[in-house]
Amino acid sequence: MKNYLTILFALLLAVPVFAQDDMTIPLIEVEGFSEKKIAPDEATFQINLEEKAMKVTDAVAVINKKTQLLADALKKAKIKDYKLIADNYSVDVNRIYRSGVQRDSGYVARQALRVVTNSKNEDLQKIVESIQGAGDMSFNLHFQISEATQKSLEDELLAAALRNAESRAQLIAQTLGIKSIRVHRVSLDSHPIPVAYAKMEMMRTNADGAPAPPLLNPDEQSLQKRVYVKYTY
Secondary structure: OHHHHHHHHHHHHHHHHHHHHHHHOOEEEEEEEEEEEEOOOEEEEEEEEEEEEOOHHHHHHHHHHHHHHHHHHHHHOOOOOEEEEEEEEEEEEEEEEEOOEEEEEEEEEEEEEEEEEEOOOOOHHHHHHHHHHOOOOOEEEEEEOOHHHHHHHHHHHHHHHHHHHHHHHHHHHHHHOOOOOEEEEEEEEEOOOOOEEOOEEEOOOOOOOOOOOEEEOOOOEEEEEEEEEEEEO
């Protein structure tokens, strides 16, 4: 604890020093930016199960049964390249409020399920049918850039942002007649990655007049990187 306080105190003392340092040194401050638009490569079906019962065991049993029914349905459909992930499991007292009065009425069990697969998986419609056929389940489908893809592009985006910062600083220096500049300080920042939800478009009807499965067309997502660079001259 003593060491922690010592380090904290040293950092607090250093902040004014850095601020004073920046005020006395001639600086060019620029922001470097890079962006890459890429199609999502991962599709996630989010399913939230909820069951109420007077006994914990009854609520849990129904949740487990629904989960197993979904697992069996996916397996029966022979869907390729997917993962069924169960998380955020909880059992809570089911509290009801009526006319300002609280009353406990059994228990509520909740389970979050995710079916994760490749965004270009030809079995996306089969997954939809499996969820619908497994029982009373609602779901959300969204597309995203996988963590592996994000990590693979991290260095490329960072290098592009640094080049952008250097180009801006050089332009400022040349315009102002500054002969040479050098890096004084660099700080990094990352932009949150938005989630692109699927666009549902109906195909034309089949020969028998029944509507064909919907086409899923996810929007491109933007991976961005920002850096802040101070150059001295």
